[in-house]
Amino acid sequence: MTRVLVARQDNLGDVLLAGPCVRAVAAHASHVTLLTGPHGRAAGELLPGVDDVLTWRAPWIDPEPPPVTAADTGAFVELARAGRFDRALVLTSFHQSPLPLALLLRQAGVPWIGAVSEDYPGSLLDLRHRVDGDPPEPERMLSLAEAAGFPLPPDDHGALALRRPLPDTTRLTGGGPYVVVHPAASVPARQPSAAWSRRLVRALVDDGHRVLVTGAPAERE
Template sequence: MTRVLVARQDNLGDVLLAGPCVRAVAAHASHVTLLTGPHGRAAGELLPGVDEQLTWLAPWIDPEPPPVTAEDTAAFVASVRERSFDKALILTSFHQSPLPLALLLRQAGVPWIGAISEDYPGSLLDLRHRVDGDPPEPERMLSLAAAAGFSLPPDDHGALALRRPLPNTTRLTGGGPYVVVHPAASVPARQPSAAWSRRAVQALTADGHRVFVTGAPSERLLTREVAGPSAVDLGGRTSLAELAAVLSGAQVVVAPNTGPAHLAAAAGTPVVSLFAPVVPAARWAPYGVPSVVLGDQHAPCRDSRARVCPVPGHPCLETVDPADVCRAVTALAQPEAVSLSGTGSR
């Protein structure tokens, strides 16, 4: 009986990208607990292989962190201790350190901890894993699982995946084929303007597509503007599981580099990725499904990790021709679209 804690305390997309790693652990462990932050918890509920979720906001990861308090960290350590884990894997992005969490897990009595770490871990890690090159994020995390002795079973495809069945959303989408446009992103630097997204929706509807515009409740003003009179506005009308179902039923999803793009990939739907190069597309583009990356990947903001676009006019996305979006959607909607996976344009 092996109880394993797998930690990924970022946003929805980051948690979804951890899915193959979680499944690899679940194939060998008797019980898997997924530790997420509050922003990623809903995605964790959709991952196969998770037996339990634990949620705690990590002050060294959250973009708007609360003050660190002894009471908060003590309560977290106590909640980990009472679960008596045998092992823990800490999943982080390349710019994050696993060591603060490793220290707390040691205090909670976790006897074996593994993580990818460039920093010297001292006695905080039993496995200090290194990754060469710049692989896609799911492969990077999966390599840690493999180094810890957790491999995917032979019948696991290694792509992103969701718990099935998903909710029935035909009341929202009706019958017949459709395309989804998700205009929002978690940070402004990765999001095209509302005006550009509206032009893309108009181009898609003029091309004969039935278009649904999706978004969170806080994005209703944006989705209403983008949908206009030519598309159906679903902003704020779905839970995350229902959004996954809507994306699963789409022919193609058009979205910036944000959680719903990875949710579409986990649902098995091709993605037109409007990708601002503030982070590398090689690492963060939609994984495991046919996709086309649009956006200038050599723009001045490249690899800056900027949260707000540092270039006037946001040219990496605003100069994308909506006609290119239509062409990409048409290509990905074809059965032979798998050959386009990983392609890109400027």
């Protein structure tokens, strides 16, 4: 019986990108808990291989970070301790450090922790995984699972996936296949301009695709 905690504490899209890594872990573990932030929990609940989801707002990741207090971090340590995890994988973007969370997980008694880390981890990590170049995030996170001894099974295609059955969206999407373009992003540096988004949609249409554009009400224009 191996209980594994997989942490990805960013937004919905970031959590969805962790899906192949989570499935790789689930193929070998008896129980997988996904740790998310409040902005990513809904996506975590849709990932195959997740047995349960824990949510905690990390002060070093959340875009509107709460103050760091002993009461808050102490409550998280006790929450993690109650999970009785045998292993933990801390997933991050290339610009984030896994070490603050690794420190709290050590305090919670997690005996083995792995992460991608450019910084010297001391005794915080058992696996300090290195990644060459700048691969797409799903591949980066999956490589950590493989280095930790959790390869994808041969019948898993390694692509992004959600739990089935998916809800019926015909009322919104109509019939037939389609491509979704979601131009908005929570970080302005990752958001294409309106002109670039129009070029992208036109190129997809010219290539024969039916395109649906999604966004929040404030992004309608």
